[in-house]
Amino acid sequence: MKNKVVVGMSGGVDSSVAAYLLKEQGYEVIGVTMQIWQDEKELQKDENGACCGLLAVEDARRVAQYLQIPYYVMNFKKEFKEKVMDYFVDEYLHGRTPNPCIACNRYVKWESLLQRSIGIGADYIATGHYARIRQLANGRYAVCKSATDQKDQTYALYNLTQYQLAHTLMPVGEYEKEEIRTLAKKAGLPVAQKPDSQEICFIPDNDYAGFIDREAGERVPGPGNFVTSSGEVIGQHKGITHYTVGQRKGLQLAMGHPVFVTRIHPDTNEVVIGEGEDVFSCELFCDRINYMGMEELQGTKRVLAKIRYGHKGAYGVIEKVGEDRIRCRFEESVRAVTPGQAVVFYENECVLGGGTIL
């Protein structure tokens, strides 16, 4: 019996090549596009053109037909709303800056898709991520850096469980980005040369605050004070959901020199403003820990820590300081440690674990 694998297909190059590679490797491949947020009302609002969600379905379906694999659209709107959109809004209301892609990966792409895929008889799910899954010497599964340097996607995958990793394939991780494009061309895959999108998929206009206003309505705290670290009021802000730690632009404060957001206090509805050096920290704390390559943290450990997507990483020493709390002391201070973002710990290019910055 051939192993069955469900490939999550977005209609883009990477996941299309993932499906192609697995089919070549002899798997019985089923293509699935996850419908996650486009709802009918939004469809109707978009009167000027087809919406992105449906275009993705069309592209993915075309690839599946070309590869002669069965293809389905699965509805994950409910999971996505609860686990990603509501979480996103809630974190902002609490003065934090969330990373919705991490939540989506853990709870929607993996938890829900994997469960439903196993439900329809699959052994694995697969994606087009640039990452590799390795079983380490200690027997644990970890996400490790892919062959390509330019497109490391391990950061957003740190929160996957051992069970999820054991049932996941990431065939694209073995290749360079350019090789994937070449493979797509060689295989004749009918995929658009779409640029990779950077914005958050459910906020295509990039107006986070506007999105939160629409979603949260009355729960959105109104304007409040900009204060200095000593508590001196220096101006009015538009509402804490408009700001993130490290932000300089759009503060509309005439201080005569660049100032930055250094903290957000949801309880007092204050945004703390500081000078350049105030945005640097030499340590951070995190909770909501997920252990990946290491089973448990004992004593101290020197790791490379990434504090946001695209951060090249900084060396530091981690130590458990509570049941679900880790402190990371950096060797050199890092800029804009942002509550709500993930910190991910690496050793030898593999993810040991990570948590949410406090």
Next chain:
Amino acid sequence: MNDFIYLDNAATTKTAPEVVEAMLPYFTINYGNPSSIYSLGSTAQKAVMESREYIASTIGAKSNEIYFTGGGSESDNWALIATAEAYASRGRHIITSKIEHHAILHTCEYLEKKGYEITYIDVDENGIIKLDDLKAAIRQDTILISIMFANNEIGTIQPIKEIGQMAKAHDILFHTDAVQAYAHLPIHVDEMNIDMLSASGHKFQGPKGIGFLYIRTGIKIRSFLHGGQQERGRRAGTENVPGIVGIGKAARLAFSHMEEREKKEKELRDYLIKKIEGEIPYCKLNGDKEKRLSNNVNYSFQFIEGESLLIMLDRKGICGSSGSACTSGSLDPSHVLLAIGLPHEMAHGSLRLTVNWENTLEEMDRAVEAIKGIVERLRNMSPLYEDYINKNK
């Protein structure tokens, strides 16, 4: 895969071979434009006329009351929008139901944006319109009642005659979306006081892309497509001659064996229902047991996702549906199932099987066996099911 079992005849049907045969000459030999003066054109024109006359005769209408369209959705759009526009000076209120096809519901939403007021009537737990509610909804400015003849998801047949009487008594126009009913059930537009009726060819073994709208003589209704003088100037565009020939032939076939067909389908339907009830626990038949299309079976299976069930059925070569085929390929809980009061989780676990008289009892057996296995498998993975079993031990 050749060995599949097709149980989605409410979505579409196989075009009958006789229909295809009747259509072919109108592609290859008699391809003239019906509006042309030479004989090639008049051959086509004659075929269109014959088809129109026959179809008119099947519902007790006159041939000049039948307008060919691109299908059921176009007919529905036309009936609603053109009536709303033509009668706006009399009123801007329309009554419909909560379980209509999206071709009606989304057109109503469009009209709401244009300043019309729509009342969506409730249905009972079997999906039957509440006539008292309908009566109560009628106002001075009501210009149109649009209620479907039979529901596409749960097969419920509405009290069309009573609705027609009520509309007539209040001097309100009555449109019915009969896409699932035409050529399956006897329809008479005068006896039922139907002013407008939508139908679609591919629901009764005719071709896709052709349907008609019946419009009673005397009704003011705006042209839908502007251009040439086709369809008496109300629906411009060169006639889809092969399609019109096809829908005419399909209607002839359907009406020639309507009773026999309905009897066979009922037998298959009832066998399927009995078998599912007997072999699969925790399920519920949706829709009315009696006032029901003879081809429709719709079940909700507790503790499972209809989506997974459909995908696994497809893997086994069984074509079913979870309701309307007109969604973008992905399933939201059906508005029909929610309207009959099903909780979300039951609405999610639903399966529609619609038979054709050419199906066999053996196919029903195979289908139920497959459904049973899949439902068991999905339930064994469901935490809800586990909780339920533990609680009821």
